[in-house]
Amino acid sequence: MASPRGEFRSRLGFILAAAGSAVGLGNIWGFPTQAASNGGAAFLITYLLLAFVLAYPALMAELLIGRHTHRNMVMALGSLPKRNALASLGRLTGIGGLITASMILSFYAIVAGWMLGFAASYPLSAAGMASTGDWLVTFSSPRNLALMLLFMILTMAVVLGGVEDGIERWSRRLMPLLIATLTALALYVLTLEGALTGLKIYLLPDFEKVLSGDLLIDALGSAFFSLSLGVGTMLIYGSYLSDAENVPSVGAQVALVDVGIAVLAGFLILPAMYVADARGVPIFNDAGGLLSEDTLIFTVLPALFETMEGAGTWLATAFFALMSIAALTSSISMLEVPVAYLIERHDLSRRNATLLAGGVIAGFSALIVLNFGTLFGWVITISTRYSQPALGILICIFAGWLWQRDALLQELKKNDVDAEQRLFWKIWPLYVKWLCPVIIGVILAQSVL
Ligand code: PHE
Helix, strand or coil: CCCCCCCCCCHHHHHHHHHHHHCCHHHHHCHHHHHHHCCCHHHHHHHHHHHHHHHHHHHHHHHHHHHHHCCCHHHHHHHCCCCHHHHHHHHHHHHHHHHHHHHHHHHHHHHHHHHHHHHHHHHHHHCCCHHHHHHHHCCCHHHHHHHHHHHHHHHHHHHHCHHHHHHHHHHHHHHHHHHHHHHHHHHHHHCCCCHHHHHHHHHCCCHHHHCCHHHHHHHHHHHHHHCCCCCCHHHHHHHCCCCCCCHHHHHHHHHHHHHHHHHHHHHHHHHHHHHHHHCCCCCECCCCCECCHHHHHHHHHHHHHHCCCHHHHHHHHHHHHHHHHHHHHHHHHHHHHHHHHHHHHHCCCHHHHHHHHHHHHHHHHHHHHHCHHHHHHHHHHHHHHHHHHHHHHHHHHHHHCCCCHHHHHHHHHCCCCCHHHCHHHHHHHHHHHHHHHHHHHHHHHHHHC
């Protein structure tokens, strides 16, 4: 091996890194409006339930396989089954994960670049450089290209530092900053006129809406994307986890932080939208639903900040910096997937592996920028709607069917002699074996049909 394997220095470092991977653009631009439009607190409770009933077991499958093998996804899944044909299927699944993680990064870097552009544009405009500020927030290929490259360079710089000095160190710095900024912004916005209406819409439960099947399936899908499942990011982070840690418990903490931050984001986004409404900014689409996702972030909120004059500059800068941070702690986990593979399987140094994987992904991302209309939506659909759940099923099958029960128990016993007595051992193995593949299969079939 070209370099010894890294390992997270502390439990907190691991939790912040894995939660950093999970907490991303999805938590902030998707979850709050989805909740508000679909039954408020009732959706919130359902989402929480689904996250723990379905996404958590799948998360555990990745973390446990990673920790057991201490290898990248390709070699890890290739080493679990005894039979050769199945080992090849494992390696193939790993390659699928690696390609999907790279595809996700290639579109994520473009959107994250926009966040960087918006974050910089407000202080620049305030300092009198209005034309540069405008260029940064106006859609154009040169801007998209430049900001995407900047974001990829930041991502590569962190990954270059390795597990302890790159990923763990930066997650430890950025995640507390993210939580503090989010909390401060929410507290400020809650003092403004109109905020309480938003809060009510967010929190008043309407159980009728939640019981619809479509909605459950949507919530399930976003829980899956939100926890970064299926593409080997959690597997590789698990592989850097010390044998002394109790995986079921740290995994639960990661899921809690992810869901907690999504819920916290609701306390900022919904009140902010109704503050905007009170100031005459349109917040509903033609169908009467709340504007969401990119329109919310790049149109509604900037229009709100505009109504605030001086305070708006600060607020906008802090908000887009927050989005950039959330994106960066996710993107480093995506890049680590191919980088770890290149280091362990092809003996590359971390430096060369990072340059090669980062370079290829940036190249692909540039291709998307230059063919935005055709490629952007397509890459998102293929990677997140189809590939991620399909790989998720395969990972559950590897954990539930192709990993010997004794070996699995030994893995859990590494740090817990009573593992056999735990509820986790009584439920989880059956769960990943039967329920996870079936439920994820239903979601997948639903989105294919
Ligand atoms: N969980 C991240 C988000 O919510 C996205 C992600 C998907 C990250 C897959 C890594 C792997 O934005």
